[in-house]
Amino acid sequence: MSSDVILRVDELTKVFGDLVAVDRLSFSLSRGEIVGLLGANGAGKTTALHMILGVLRPTSGRIEIFGRDLHRHRIEVLSRMNFSSVDVNLPANLRVWQNLWIFAKLYGVQDTWSRMDRLLELLEIGHLRNAITGHLSSGEQTRLNLCKALLNDPELLLLDEPTSSLDPDIADKVRKLLRRIQRERGLSILYTSHNMRDIEEVCDRILFIHRGRLIAEGPPQRVIQQFRHRNLEELFIHIARHGEVVVRGDEV
Amino acid sequence: MSLHRVWILVLRYVFIYRRSWVRMLEILFWPTMELLVWGYVTRFIQRAGQGELPHLITFLIGAMIFWDILYRSQQGITLSFLEDVWTRNLLNIFCGPVRLAEYILGAFLFGLLRVSVTLVFLIVLAWVLYQFDLFALGFYLVPFVANLLVLGLALGMMTTAIIIRYGQGAEALAWGVPFLIQPFAAVFYPVSVLPKPMQVIAYAIPCTHVFEGMREVIRSGAMSWSHLGWAVGLNVIYLAVAMWLLVRMFNVALDHGLIAKLGTE
Numbered sequence: 001m002s003s004d005v006i007l008r009v010d011e012l013t014k015v016f017g018d019l020v021a022v023d024r025l026s027f028s029l030s031r032g033e034i035v036g037l038l039g040a041n042g043a044g045k046t047t048a049l050h051m052i053l054g055v056l057r058p059t060s061g062r063i064e065i066f067g068r069d070l071h072r073h074r075i076e077v078l079s080r081m082n083f084s085s086v087d088v089n090l091p092a093n094l095r096v097w098q099n100l101w102i103f104a105k106l107y108g109v110q111d112t113w114s115r116m117d118r119l120l121e122l123l124e125i126g127h128l129r130n131a132i133t134g135h136l137s138s139g140e141q142t143r144l145n146l147c148k149a150l151l152n153d154p155e156l157l158l159l160d161e162p163t164s165s166l167d168p169d170i171a172d173k174v175r176k177l178l179r180r181i182q183r184e185r186g187l188s189i190l191y192t193s194h195n196m197r198d199i200e201e202v203c204d205r206i207l208f209i210h211r212g213r214l215i216a217e218g219p220p221q222r223v224i225q226q227f228r229h230r231n232l233e234e235l236f237i238h239i240a241r242h243g244e245v246v247v248r249g250d251e252v
Numbered sequence: 253m254s255l256h257r258v259w260i261l262v263l264r265y266v267f268i269y270r271r272s273w274v275r276m277l278e279i280l281f282w283p284t285m286e287l288l289v290w291g292y293v294t295r296f297i298q299r300a301g302q303g304e305l306p307h308l309i310t311f312l313i314g315a316m317i318f319w320d321i322l323y324r325s326q327q328g329i330t331l332s333f334l335e336d337v338w339t340r341n342l343l344n345i346f347c348g349p350v351r352l353a354e355y356i357l358g359a360f361l362f363g364l365l366r367v368s369v370t371l372v373f374l375i376v377l378a379w380v381l382y383q384f385d386l387f388a389l390g391f392y393l394v395p396f397v398a399n400l401l402v403l404g405l406a407l408g409m410m411t412t413a414i415i416i417r418y419g420q421g422a423e424a425l426a427w428g429v430p431f432l433i434q435p436f437a438a439v440f441y442p443v444s445v446l447p448k449p450m451q452v453i454a455y456a457i458p459c460t461h462v463f464e465g466m467r468e469v470i471r472s473g474a475m476s477w478s479h480l481g482w483a484v485g486l487n488v489i490y491l492a493v494a495m496w497l498l499v500r501m502f503n504v505a506l507d508h509g510l511i512a513k514l515g516t517e
Binding site: 090 | 335336339340341343344345346347348349350351503506507508509511512
């Protein structure tokens, strides 16, 4: 295995009763690469993400992160990665700094205070350091979640809809920030979003999932051209509605 | 006012209840437990001889304080877990480098802190208001309290395991589980008040031996060591079962995606 491969997913499958949520999904993510995981609601993105985060056990298949089997080296692997999701919050009754301090300590961050302050400033919420988390707007909470996700200087970051509740200005800043961190620190990101502009702007490569199966993979522009669509949004709608047509390659 | 809309709102509650067996059970659970506990307290008072009556108030205050130690110890774990569920923070924790055992131990130690504050406060209050001196139990106080804390830990793990498996619909158990054992554990009355079949169940619960031991010490100043031995032995079994159940349910949750579901619903 190449040392540049941060994440390797091999024949990953998850079955819930009669439903095959993820079907023999295989892909890899290299150091410093941002990969978008795309698919309609129920396509299997979140299921795949939860398996990579170690909170859902695969029916079969293998996940290797940093060259180590996730389930055998869970703590070691998880301490080097992080995640942020629009569906997950930090406790609303704590102050912003308290939430960040707790997670910094759980992840074993050394220079806790300076790291916290630097991230809060980077995400333009430094003035909210002492605010009660529950009093933040949804956009501010999303940025706070991103702060938490960057606390341990992760080598792999899993982001589930990171810009969904941000206004266009802040969303643009967050995209640029992620790109900057990726360039400067060689951060690898697995990114899910329903905002196709996000994906086109941020991702080096996309993985299209339909009914649990990987049906398209490559740089956004190449995939768009491959399937003869004008943009990613058109392609997304097409795959969501006629996924099987694309799978057969009738239009290619 | 539209009676039609009122009826629709009633139906909404019916639908919510039908989705949760714990909620359905709750309708009968609390009244039954209260009737059993206060029924047997009444029977105990009726049966108590003249010599027993002066001890009665002391028994009740001591039992109340001890019960609170058990209850708060169990709550320490269960409520800490539920707090993470309610704030949708559970996924943040379990997607981080945190082991299940570390999480439970952290919650237990916090519970211990809460119990300590409660205990000190109740001891002072009981002394000021009723001249009840818990330290009259002397050395026995330490093993009594330790056994209650360990049982609280075991019950807390069992409750958390059930909530992990059955989701937020089962969260009422966080408060219900300790009260499920209360009538059998002879908290406010001796085991001898209970009918024979219930006595068998009573002696299989570790805290029954603590409460029996406490009454014995208050009454005679000494205690048979067998009560303490039974409490410790049963606690070891309860703790082992609780650990097994929690790990088992956590694995079921990992297989079915329940951790992620609990953390985001």
